[in-house]
Amino acid sequence: MSDPAPLLDVRGLTVEYSRGRRRPPLRAVDGVSFSLANQETVALVGESGSGKTTIGRAILGLAPVMAGEIRFDGEEITHARHRRRRELSADLQIVFQDPYSSLNPTRTIGQTLSEVLRARARPSRDEVQERVRAMLEHVGLPADAEQRYPGHFSGGQRQRVAIARALMKQPRLVICDEPTSALDLSVQAQVLNLLRRLQQEFELSYLFISHDLAVVRYLAHRIIVLYHGRIMEHGDAREVYTNPTHPYTLALLDAVPVPDPDLQQRRRTTRLRSALTNTPPEHPNACPFAPRCPHVINHCTTSRPSLDTTPSGTLVACHRWRELRSSNSTSQALGATN
C-alpha cells in the first residue's frame, strides 16, 4: 500500500498519559502503525477519546511516546531532541482545530507569520515582508491583514491565518487537527477548498484528523478508523466509506445524519441501536469495541483481533470480518434492488 520510501512511517506507536500515582496510566494510543506517502492525505477518524489527536501530537513531539517508532523521511524522530525538533519544524507543521486559541491575541497577523521565519535563519526584513504578503495572498486574506490583530477576524479568516503560518516555511507534511470543525458550513467549504488547492500548489502531504466522515471522504486518499487508541479499519477512502467492514466503522457511518429527509428516515429505521456504554472492556486483550459491538461473540472479549487484509486491500481488526463482509454485501445488494 505504501511506496518504498514513505514520507512518514509510524510503527507500533503507543502513548500513555500518567494519571497520578494511584491510577494506572491512560493508554491513549495503542500500537498504531501506518505510513503516509508524498502528497498523500491520510485521515485519522474516530470519536473523542479515540487517540486521533494524540497521534498527531506524538508525531510533533508534543505527547509522550512510550513505545514504537516514528520515521520522517527515513529518519527516526520518535525521541528527537529539542534542537532537532526545531530543525524539523521546517518540514512538519500543524493547523489546530480552534482558530481562537491557536493565535496569540496580542500579536499582529504579520508578527505571527514572520516570527516563524526567524526560527533558524534570519532573512532580511524585506524578504520576510515579501513572503508574508505572498502567503496572505495564497490563503486569500487581504494585504492589510498584516497590521491587524486576530481579534478583528472571523473564525474562517483566523483559520486561514493558521494555515498561512503552517505553510510559511514550506513544509512537506501538515497535520490538520479538525481544522474546520469550529467553522460554519459555508466557511468550512472555503477552507476545505483552500487546503486542497494548497496541497497541489505546495506539494503537501496531509495527516487529516477529524470526526466528520463527510469531510474526510472529500479530502482524504486513505482513512484510518480509530477506537480507544487502536486501529479498527484502514484502507482506501472510497472503499472504507462505501464498503465498510468493521462494525465500528459501520456504526460511525450509520450515526451520521445525511442531509436528505427521506433517505435519513430510511437509514434511521435500519440503524442498529448500539449500547450506551462507552467503557473500555475488562479483559486486557479484548477487542476495545466488544462492549458496544452488536456482533460480539465470546472470543472478542478475551482475544485481541489482529489487523487482517481483506480482498479489497483494506486492513480490518475484527475476528468476524469475513462473515460480516459477506452479510454486509448481501444487505447492500438488497438495498440497491429495493
Next chain:
Amino acid sequence: MSTIVGIEPVDGTPAVASTIESASLFRRLLRRPAAVVSMVWLAIVVVVAIAAPIIWPHVATQNAGDIFDVLKGPSWQHLLGTDSDGRDVLQRLLVGTRVTMLGVAEAVLVTLAIGVPAGLTAGYFGGRTDRALGWLTDLTLSLPGLAVVFVVLSIFPDSMLAGMVTLGVILSPYTTRVVRSATLPIREELYIAAAQVAGLSRSYIIVRHVLSRIVGVVIVLGAIYAATALVTQTGLAYLGLIVRLPAPSWGGMVGDGIAALTNQSWLIWPPGIAMTLTVVAFGLLGDSVRDVTAERWSVASVQRPSRRLARPVAGAVVAPPVPASATDALLRVENLTVAFGSKGSVRVIDDVSFDISAGEAVGLVGESGCGKTVTAMSLIRLLPGDGEIVGGRIVFDGRDLACLPEKELRRVRGSEIGLISQEPMVSLNPAFRVGWQLALSVRTHDGLSRRAAHARAVELLRSVHLPDPELVARRYPHELSGGMAQRVAIARALAGEPKLLIADEPTTALDVTVQAEILELLRELQRERGMAILLVTHDWGVVADLCDRAVVMYAGQVVERAALTPLFREPLHPYTRALLLSDPHNALGGDELPWIPGGVPKPGFWPQGCHFHPRCRYATEACRQRPIPLEHPADARQTRCIHHDRLHHDQLSVVQ
C-alpha cells in the same frame, strides 16, 4: 468551477480598529483622565527628585534652621511651616523626594527582576523546575520579612540600598507565585504549541508569547509593590534605620511629625499627603496602563453579556388576552424584532415570523451570527446583555409572551416551555448531585415533598433512558459523559411536562454516535408526549433527522420556510440552496466544494435591500434597492427572494 478562492471582505470591522492600533501606548494613555492626572503627579515627583537636591544642596546636611522659629504653621516665609529644629518643611519635603523615590525604585526593580523570570520559568517548564522554584519560594516566604530587613540594616546601617534590595527580595516570592499562576493557563494555549512546532526558541516563546500576555499582571504588581515599598520605607525611615540624619526623607519627616504631634499637629500632613497621592497615582497609572495594553489587541467595545431579562415592549404592561386564531398553532411568532445597544440601536432580529403546531418539530437553521439562538431565547425573554424585544408578538397557548408580566412568564419558563442547550454541563451546578438538582426543579414546578420529588427525579432520569437512574442521581455533573449530561439536561427540561422544548444545538458538542442516540430520544419524547420541539441547528443532517418543517435564517431575517422534503429537494432561496450545496455530504469527491464567498454580516452592518445580495449569484439591481418581502410561491412555502423562479429553473438541471 473557478479555482480562485474568493477573498473575504474583513466583514463588519469598522476602520476605527486600525486607528486604535496605530496610536502609541502613550497617546492612548492620554485619553484617560485618571492616567493623565497620575502621570502629571508622578512626573512632578520625578522632576522634584532630580532637581530639588541640586537647587538646595545645603538641606541634606542642615542640622538646624531658624531656632527662634520652630514648629510654625504655614506662612509666607515658610510655605509649609517649619519643623522642630526650625528647618523649612517644604524644602525638606522636596529634597527628601529623591531618596524616597530611589528606594521605591530599588525595591520594585529587585522584586520584579527576581520574581518575573522565576515565575515564568516555573510556569512554563513545570515539572522539576517548578518544584525546585516552588521550594525556594516557600523558603523565602517562611522568613520573617521585616526581621530580615532589620538584621540586614544592622549590618549596613543607614543604607537605603541594602534595606530596599532586601525588601525587594522578601517580596519576590509573591511576584513569582502570581506570575507562575498567570503563566500556567497561557502555557496550555494552542498558540504556544504552534510556536513550538514552528521551531521558535524557548526564550523567544516565553518573552514574546507568554510575557506579552501577562504584562498587565506585571504592571499591576509593580504598582502595588511601589506603594508597598513606599509605605515600608517610610516606616523604616521613621525608625531612623535607612537614612542618615539630618538628610530628609518622607518617612523621616513623618517620624519628626509624630514626635512633635502634641505641640504641632501640622507637621505630619505634608509628607503624609505626598505619600498618599503618590501611592494613589501608582495604583491608577498601573490600572490604566494595563487596560490600555489590552485595548490594543482586544476587540473594542465588546460588552460583557449579563443575563438580564428583556423589558417588555414599552406601554404594553397589561397582557391582553389573545383571541384564538384560525390556525391552531401552539406557538406563533409574528414580526418579532429584537435589538441590542442603548435605545435599541442595533437590530439583531428583524421581522421574524413562524409558527409551531402542537407536537411538531421545527428546525431553525442558519450559520452562526444569523440570529437563530437570539430568536430562540427571545421566545422566553432570556436575552443576553441589553437585548430587548422592540416589536412583534410571541403568542403561546393564547398568551403574548412578549408583554407577559415577569411573574407569569416565570411560570411559563420551565413548566410550559423547556430549554436545553449546547453545553449541558454549563446548565448543571457542579457542586450538587444530579438527583438533588432535578428534584429541586420538580419541586418548584409541582410543590411535591422532598421524597416524592426525588422519586420523580429518578423517574425522569429513567424516561431519558439513562442506565441505572438511581446511580446517576447520586452522581455529580463532572462524573457524567457529554451524552449522559445532555440526557440529564433533557430530563430536567421535562420536569414541568413542557408543551414546547427549545433545543439549542443540543448535539453539536457530542460524538456522532451519541448524537444519534440523543436525536432518537428527542423523537421519542415528541411522539409519546406530544411535545413540540424547536430545534436550533446549523447541521442539515440533524434537521433532516428530526424535523417536520424548517425555518432558514440569514442575517436576522427568515429567508425561507417550508416543509422538509420540498426544502431539501427544491430550495427557493439562494442562501438555502448554497448552504445545502456546501455540505460536504452532497459533494462528489474530487470536485471543488461549492462555497459561498464572504461571511455573514454582523448586526449593524447589514447591507441595504436583500441581506444576502453581496454573496448571491442571482443578485440584480432590484435586490440592492429595497427590502425584500416574504413571498408565497407555493402552498405552505415562503421565501424572501424575488428570483425564486430562476432558482426553480436552475434546480431542474442540478438535481439528478
